[in-house]
Amino acid sequence: NAGVTQTPKFQVLKTGQSMTLQCAQDMNHEYMSWYRQDPGMGLRLIHYSVGAGITDQGEVPNGYNVSRSTTEDFPLRLLSAAPSQTSVYFCASSYSTDTATNEKLFFGSGTQLSVL
Amino acid sequence: AQKVTQAQTEISVVEKEDVTLDCVYETRDTTYYLFWYKQPPSGELVFLIRRNSFDEQNEISGRYSWNFQKSTSSFNFTITASQVVDSAVYFCALSEARDYGGATNKLIFGTGTLLAVQP
Numbered sequence: 001n002a003g004v005t006q007t008p009k010f011q012v013l014k015t016g017q018s019m020t021l022q023c024a025q026d027m028n029h030e031y032m033s034w035y036r037q038d039p040g041m042g043l044r045l046i047h048y049s050v051g052a053g054i055t056d057q058g059e060v061p062n063g064y065n066v067s068r069s070t071t072e073d074f075p076l077r078l079l080s081a082a083p084s085q086t087s088v089y090f091c092a093s094s095y096s097t098d099t100a101t102n103e104k105l106f107f108g109s110g111t112q113l114s115v116l
Numbered sequence: 117a118q119k120v121t122q123a124q125t126e127i128s129v130v131e132k133e134d135v136t137l138d139c140v141y142e143t144r145d146t147t148y149y150l151f152w153y154k155q156p157p158s159g160e161l162v163f164l165i166r167r168n169s170f171d172e173q174n175e176i177s178g179r180y181s182w183n184f185q186k187s188t189s190s191f192n193f194t195i196t197a198s199q200v201v202d203s204a205v206y207f208c209a210l211s212e213a214r215d216y217g218g219a220t221n222k223l224i225f226g227t228g229t230l231l232a233v234q235p
Binding site: 031033035040041042043044045048058059088090092094104105106107109110 | 120151153159160161163166207220221222223225226227228
């Protein structure tokens with residue numbers, strides 16, 4: 001059981017380049033989300049999806065696009081990278097059950113992105 | 117607006133000491149969910165606990181315990197007899213509830229507390 005898989009683990013971009021951070025989960029989770037982690041700021045929600053075909057903006061969505069064509073995949077696209085997007089990115093997923101007493105949000109291992 | 121405050125930026129203790137990590141939250145919701153995550157130096161995020169706002173019973177899991185007090189909007193985390201392996205950044209987080217029950221899991225994180233346990 002792979003859980004939440006993020007690729008790549010590391011990436012260096014030049015300002016203005018585009019790229020896609022991949023996220024896949026094999027747990028049939030409905031909920032998937034992307035966070036970015038910056039020093040001294042904790043994690044902040046970028047985009048969020050409650051199921052295939054449905055996405056929503058989080059706290060810091062500007063500069064990022066997402067789509068959810070399948071339950072398993074939730075890619076994050078940077079259309080024109082900026083130095084301010086240098087961060088560690090985490091993908092997460094969870095079940096949608098409403099009665100679980102200890103429902104977990106499963107996180108991937110992260111992608112460290114540097115934009116020069 | 118929802119907010120999570122972890123006022124302790126860094127804590128350093130000697131092995132076998134007890135340590136409490138503070139978490140104070142703000143929300144207008146009557147139903148919400150609180151979480152603690154551990155981020156060891158390797159960088160992954162490890163789930164520790166999820167607590168519903170309507171369950172104020174304290175939780176104990178081995179050396180870990182959590183004290184949830186709605187009256188003070190706090191959800192503090194205590195490690196008893198700390199060990200070097202407990203060294204990590206610990207995050208407290210808050211999630212609103214869905215209209216039909218359960219957490220949205222759109223987490224609002226605190227800024228984290230770096231715990232260093234010295235041998």
